[in-house]
Amino acid sequence: xxxxxxxxxxxxxxxxxxxxxxxxxxxxxxxxxxxxxxxxxxxxxxxxxxxxxxxxxxxxxxxxxxxxxxxxxxxxxxxxxxxxxxxxxxxxxxxxxxxxxxxxxxxxxxxxxxxxxxxxxxxxxxxxxxxxxxxxxxxxxxxxxxxxxxxxxxxxxxxxxxxxxxxxxxxxxxxxxxxxxxxxxxxxxxxxxxxxxxxxxxxxxxxxxxxxxxxxxxxxxxxxxxxxxxxxxxxxxxxxxxxxxxxxxxxxxxxxxxxxxxxxxxxxxxxxxxxxxxxxxxxxxxxxxxxxxxxxxxxxxxxxxxxxxxxxxxxxxxxxxxxxxxxxxxxxxxxxxxxxxxxxxxxxxxxxxxxxxxxxxxxxxxxxxxxx
Amino acid sequence: xxxxxxxxxxxxxxxxxxxxxxxxxxxxxxxxxxxxxxxxxxxxxxxxxxxxxxxxxxxxxxxxxxxxxxxxxxxxxxxxxxxxxxxxxxxxxxxxxxxxxxxxxxxxxxxxxxxxxxxxxxxxxxxxxxxxxxxxxxxxxxxxxxxxxxxxxxxxxxxxxxxxxxxxxxxxxxxxxxxxxxxxxxxxxxxxxxxxxxxxxxxxxxxxxxxxxxxxxxxxxxxxxxxxxxxxxxxxxxxxxxxxxxxxxxxxxxxxxxxxxxxxxxxxxxxxxxxxxxxxxxxxxxxxxxxxxxxxxxxxxxxxxxxxx
Numbered sequence: 001x002x003x004x005x006x007x008x009x010x011x012x013x014x015x016x017x018x019x020x021x022x023x024x025x026x027x028x029x030x031x032x033x034x035x036x037x038x039x040x041x042x043x044x045x046x047x048x049x050x051x052x053x054x055x056x057x058x059x060x061x062x063x064x065x066x067x068x069x070x071x072x073x074x075x076x077x078x079x080x081x082x083x084x085x086x087x088x089x090x091x092x093x094x095x096x097x098x099x100x101x102x103x104x105x106x107x108x109x110x111x112x113x114x115x116x117x118x119x120x121x122x123x124x125x126x127x128x129x130x131x132x133x134x135x136x137x138x139x140x141x142x143x144x145x146x147x148x149x150x151x152x153x154x155x156x157x158x159x160x161x162x163x164x165x166x167x168x169x170x171x172x173x174x175x176x177x178x179x180x181x182x183x184x185x186x187x188x189x190x191x192x193x194x195x196x197x198x199x200x201x202x203x204x205x206x207x208x209x210x211x212x213x214x215x216x217x218x219x220x221x222x223x224x225x226x227x228x229x230x231x232x233x234x235x236x237x238x239x240x241x242x243x244x245x246x247x248x249x250x251x252x253x254x255x256x257x258x259x260x261x262x263x264x265x266x267x268x269x270x271x272x273x274x275x276x277x278x279x280x281x282x283x284x285x286x287x288x289x290x291x292x293x294x295x296x297x298x299x300x301x302x303x304x305x306x307x308x309x310x311x312x313x314x315x316x317x318x319x320x321x322x323x324x325x326x327x328x329x330x331x332x333x334x335x336x337x338x339x340x341x342x343x344x345x346x347x348x349x350x351x352x353x354x355x356x357x358x359x360x361x362x363x364x365x366x367x368x369x370x371x372x
Numbered sequence: 373x374x375x376x377x378x379x380x381x382x383x384x385x386x387x388x389x390x391x392x393x394x395x396x397x398x399x400x401x402x403x404x405x406x407x408x409x410x411x412x413x414x415x416x417x418x419x420x421x422x423x424x425x426x427x428x429x430x431x432x433x434x435x436x437x438x439x440x441x442x443x444x445x446x447x448x449x450x451x452x453x454x455x456x457x458x459x460x461x462x463x464x465x466x467x468x469x470x471x472x473x474x475x476x477x478x479x480x481x482x483x484x485x486x487x488x489x490x491x492x493x494x495x496x497x498x499x500x501x502x503x504x505x506x507x508x509x510x511x512x513x514x515x516x517x518x519x520x521x522x523x524x525x526x527x528x529x530x531x532x533x534x535x536x537x538x539x540x541x542x543x544x545x546x547x548x549x550x551x552x553x554x555x556x557x558x559x560x561x562x563x564x565x566x567x568x569x570x571x572x573x574x575x576x577x578x579x580x581x582x583x584x585x586x587x588x589x590x591x592x593x594x595x596x597x598x599x600x601x602x603x604x605x606x607x608x609x610x611x612x613x614x615x616x617x618x619x620x621x622x623x624x625x626x627x628x629x630x631x632x633x634x635x636x637x638x639x640x641x642x643x644x645x646x647x648x649x650x651x652x653x654x655x656x657x658x659x660x661x662x663x664x665x666x667x668x669x670x671x672x673x674x675x676x677x678x679x680x681x
């Protein structure tokens with residue numbers, strides 16, 4: 001069993017003027033599943049490939065099970081990787097695909113056979129062992145790719161967007177399978193995805209990345225309820241968090257456009273005049289008069305999308321151009337052009353610095369912080 | 373979408389049939405000529421139905437050959453041609469596989485320089501470099517000799533040991549001389565390069581994680597996946613090798629390939645060309661490439677068409 005330590009890791013490519021990974025630190029505990037989430041081009045796959053040994057580490061170091069692996073070949077790192085397009089060997093049977101690495105290690109035949117059959121049993125691949133990958137469905141191929149990882153009995157599993165080639169239904173199913181498998185084997189895992197649902201459901205901890213920087217590392221609920229930056233707040237959650245430009249007033253109140261103000265004590269005192277970005281999640285808006293304590297606001301409705309369980313109301317804060325999206329119960333009716341009285345759940349707002357985008361002191365927001 | 377009206381089907385078929393006739397007719401005439409005796413073939417008009425001397429002519433060609441080429445049996449010539457074509461095709465495939473492997477999968481200094489050097493050889497087929505190539509084959513050590521001369525080593529050795537250094541490695545009239553100069557192939561290298569470039573990177577990486585070194589990767593993964601391309605290329609290269617004429621004509625005077633042999637049979641000056649034997653030899657010379665094409669037809673088409681990796 002193994003930990004993974006990523007220490008001040010940086011990546012530059014020759015000829016590229018900027019860093020692809022700009023100094024990431026992260027310690028992954030034994031048996032933990034860390035999901036690296038971010039938009040494409042944020043460096044999440046590069047970081048994973050550096051752990052795998054497929055990319056050189058420009059600066060910093062990576063240690064697996066306490067051993068620095070910077071100069072080790074992938075095969076000597078005791079890792080296994082599952083690729084997006086499965087990367088199976090098309091000319092080999094499922095059995096041969098899964099056993100290839102073991103045969104190279106010259107393990108005894110009986111041992112190889114035992115491991116392959118065990119993995120096949122776990123993954124329900126037994127009937128397909130003699131088939132070629134092309135005779136398998138996408139989900140089955142994905143399972144073979146996972147089987148190939150399992151038989152190695154590695155210290156660390158690395159998943160590089162393993163589900164993005166599957167259709168939506170299969171993806172949900174495989175997501176659950178991966179989670180179950182990872183818990184059962186209790187193998188430390190790094191998982192790269194751009195799908196936030198996948199990230200939220202799978203992760204023990206989440207690393208949200210942008211432009212080669214880890215914007216936040218924390219449990220999914222932590223990241224959701226206490227986004228560290230404007231980017232994280234906007235990236236996680238669908239529909240995305242609403243952002244409003246506000247200004248700190250006397251006594252720590254925050255004035256919002258349209259004459260609304262968050263109550264005194266919201267911002268740290270003594271900062272009057274400081275501009276702030278206020279984030280409010282769409283689900284923290286509710287129709288007024290439902291008894292939810294909070295801040296009353298009026299929304300001029302532009303458009304309502306009825307999704308069945310929910311209705312998404314797009315509109316503007318009355319008398320302003322600030323647009324807002326509210327996620328309301330499915331039975332709520334809203335017509336374009338009408339004014340709608342809503343309540344922002346008390347304390348369900350997030351204050352960010354305008355310049356840096358970083359979350360302001362956590363006296364802000366009174367939502368209970370989940371136990372980490 | 374190609375139109376499939378009745379008329380266009382007819383037109384297409386008549387064009388194809390005409391084409392087949394145009395190709396098949398001379399072969400038929402050659403076959404007919406190989407079944408008569410010399411006198412019947414020489415008279416005008418030549419008969420257009422097979423005659424009674426088929427076995428006799430073929431047996432004579434295979435076993436004795438024609439007097440005009442010193443009675444070298446065609447069977448021996450066929451064997452020479454076959455060896456030449458096999459060596460050329462096999463060696464071309466091996467060398468271009470290895471060079472494509474190096475160019476695609478390894479980062480070494482002057483990689484692109486080597487790539488372009490191979491590319492430039494496309495502009496230098498045997499016909500262009502025939503005289504210098506002949507010189508090299510006539511004495512493969514000539515470059516070494518001139519180096520020794522230029523550096524004064526020859527002089528030094530002569531002074532010290534009293535021996536005149538004169539290196540010679542003559543490859544004329546050998547299988548090596550016949551095949552080696554034709555073995556390097558830029559075209560095949562590029563073909564394999566393209567094949568390797570279509571292999572998904574992730575598969576290469578998976579193999580790296582599985583611990584496959586370069587040699588193992590080549591044999592376990594690349595070769596099996598290039599099988600159809602290798603087969604297709606083999607067909608093309610075998611026929612290329614089989615059809616060689618100019619180069620063997622130059623370098624081998626006693627080691628006769630069947631193509632050269634037939635050429636010699638025709639060069640009888642004022643004498644009578646032994647047409648039945650010539651035509652029988654021609655028919656025999658067509659058989660090996662036909663066998664290769666027919667036997668490897670499926671792999672050939674798959675190798676040229678298949679894109680799925």
